[in-house]
Amino acid sequence: MPTHDFEKQVQQKMDELKFVPSEAVWEEVAKQIRERRDRRRLLVWWLLFPLLAGGSFGIYITNKHIASAAKPGKPTHAMATTITKAPASSSPGNHEAGGTVPVVINQQNIPDSNNLFQVARNGYIAGIRRKLPTGDKTGLTNETVVVAGINLVAEPVPTSVNMDAMKPARVSPLPAGDYAFVIEASPADPSSLKPLLAVLAAKADSAEAVKKPAQHEKKMEWVLTAHTGGAGISSGFSLPRTSPAAYDNAFTGSSLSNITYPGTTQAAVRPPSGIKPGLAFTASLSARRFLGGGFSLEAGVQYSYYSTSLQAGTIVDSSATVRQGAQRVSSYYKNSGVENKYSNQYHFIEVPLRAQLQLGHRSPFSFNTGLSIGRFIGSNALQYDAPDNIYYKDNTLFNKTQLNMSAGFDIRFLQNKPLSFEAGPRLQYGVTRLFKQEIYGDRHLLFAGLEMRMFFGKR
């Protein structure tokens, strides 16, 4: 017989060895495949959503800009808010009757300009001139001025102005630059200019109103945030599991089980309890910085409380301590089937970083996404020891540093008031495993709930 013939025979025999596995094996494999696929999809959406939201917002803004440039009567650029009176030519009586003199409108001269906002909003404007560069004494050029289709440089101004008659005087889109409102009028009856001046002032106000948010936009504000909702232990991105337990992956082997506890037996093996979602809340103080275009960034400090619950069984207090990993345990819960609800509580201090995008100028709606780095500060949570079928406390099994991803929508109330509020749904997922992987596998902290935010700070 050739050498290794024995091995060859064994190999051949073993190649024939086949068994049909139970259906449960495939079910678990299929479940894991599904969860991994869902996790991938969610992650892709998580990453894509801010990009899509930002991109859509950018397209919206660009389109709005182009539309406004193409629309008659809508200047593409905010107009100068200061309208000065031209020197030596605006005083009545100094000029010949029937002649034209440039009258530069000083905004302070215009009574009731606020009442004429509606007129301005309709897009009527009397005259516009390009402002000369700084240093020019008049501040004006002699470019075309149009009021109701009348060239005021060439023709005398009417002594009375009919507002309706001015409607055709929409100004074509203007080239880029700063503008000042200018009217050239007869000094014989300055009062007749009032309606025109008012219209111009209104337009100036309107321009200012457009410009105001940019000029006086808040740079920074303080935010108090509170979240409340439910927390659970998820397997990957899947929803919190109640059955089978989050503990069910425990102990494919670890030194934790290598002890004998007083009062425990190896005989009765009961599956571990399911872990149910519990109450969670957070509170944070943060500073928010506006970056323009509706974007803002925020950072702060947050305290987070999460809880879950389980049926812990019978409590055992033993006078004899036993070695449990790096610590000694004298008190534990025996998984006896006795219904004894226990609340696992987890406490973290976190540093949340948040990006927020306002969905449209002056829109109360916003989308936010964020990351937070958390530090585990304490827990009364029970850990499960499969071989001994007991629950015990051991905070060394936690991953002490947690990275969370979050996203949500908000609606802002009292938007233009000094104290305003925001509220909306929020979802948070613990990217880092809550426990060390070798203990329970892929277990993450998940939070879903509502957030309430209060803003205060100088405008």
Next chain:
Amino acid sequence: MTDSYKLIKDCLKGKPAAQRALYELFAPAMLGVCYRYTKSRADAEDVLQEGFIKVFKYLHQFEGRGEPGAWIRRIMVTTAINYLKQNIRYQSELSYPDMPLHPVSDDNPEVTLDAKELAELIRQLPPGYQTIFNLHAIEGYSHVDIGKMLGINEGTSRSQYSRARALLISWLEKRSETQKKTSYANP
């Protein structure tokens, strides 16, 4: 085996039916592999489950070189070794003490047992012997490779293997003698 390549392509496209078909194609043989490394059917199914989860997770890394069956089998063997290392029930028994080299016997008895009976005998070997025997005699790993996989010396692997082999052969011979006696007693 063209079917299995097609199945893998479809699995990579995320088709559930193809995933199920691939599993059904290889699961029975792979459970046989897992069965040889473990002491119970439940443990073998646990290893099979973990192994197939890895197969689907890393399927994109299968580049079409070689047989899919051999690739899946390597994953199963690695999973089984890790399972033995991690599982407390095996940890205590899974030791590889350095022993003086046991000469490999030249015995090459004829194996008359069927596959299942032979597998049962292999599973009766102490876990250390069982693992090394499986890896060397059946999977064909060299002692150097086995040493790396298990974190032991090459010599230890050789020694354990020769002892496992001798033990298995002695059991086979005993069974053979018993069968002969039984056949004489009941002609």
